[in-house]
Ligand SMILES: C[S@@+](CC[C@H](N)C(=O)[O-])C[C@H]1O[C@@H](n2cnc3c(N)ncnc32)[C@H](O)[C@@H]1O
Ligand code: SF4
């Protein structure tokens with residue numbers, strides 16, 4: 001395997017009302033419809049472009065220095081690569097110095113490579129869908145695409161990684177999943193992901209559950225101050241540790257199954273609201 005997995009970074013890091021990482025999500029439109037997809041990716045999915053308003057909210061809520069990271073996912077980012085490249089340029093022109101990661105199924109390899117090449121700081125990398133890169137659990141990407149991406153990684157090591165093989169019970173979830181039995185699926189412990197800014201202008205607490213509209217995940221909107229959004233994210237993580245995980249253990253359920261199928265048993269976290277961004 002040419003592509004390497006990346007080590008996870010520290011979770012839940014917030015300083016000066018800024019998140020160390022933020023995911024950006026423009027909808028679940030995709031050129032695949034994987035049977036395990038946590039966001040219900042499909043060609044008929046929804047999609048809305050990134051705008052200056054979303055990116056300004058991003059720049060106000062993520063660390064701008066080298067330790068910060070912005071992660072584009074979806075859906076499939078290469079379907080709207082012009083908007084992604086515009087967004088990367090905007091973020092760089094407005095002072096974002098950190099890492100940018102594009103989560104992609106790699107099928108449109110030329111477009112993915114064009115996105116990586118568009119970053120003036122040359123700090124945009126890709127993370128490939130494990131199943132589509134390997135053919136374990138989903139039809140493999142065309143070999144012509146795979147070879148281009150492998151050649152790029154060999155020429156510039158570290159620029160194209162492979163995602164984790166784990167499948168969590170969220171969205172279409174684990175039941176129809178046909179991949180290797182040995183791939184880990186069950187844990188009572190939430191991985192404490194960083195939140196998501198969606199192009200509908202809302203901050204959602206979890207990239208895996210981003211299509212789940214339950215109030216438990218609603219951290220605020222682009223109209224709220226970064227202080228409120230980051231405080232609500234910390235409230236969410238505290239709720240995960242003190243309410244969600246004990247419930248998962250007591251009922252012997254995987255963590256994501258609790259979010260997906262049992263939230264009606266759990267009162268939402270108590271979130272701060274409505275301190276608007278100063279004009
Ligand atoms: C939702 S996809 C979006 C980006 C792109 N379409 C892709 O597949 O990489 C982002 C990542 O989520 C992973 N993913 C999807 N469903 C999952 C599940 N049920 N459990 C764990 N990871 C999942 C994919 O493998 C991919 O690495
Ligand atoms: S995992 Fe990625 S490629 Fe598969 S359907 Fe979901 S968004 Fe599309």
Ligand code: SF4
Pocket residue numbers: 168170189190191192193205206207208209255256257259260
């Ligand atoms: S346990 Fe819930 S919050 Fe944590 S990753 Fe799974 S769906 Fe997201």
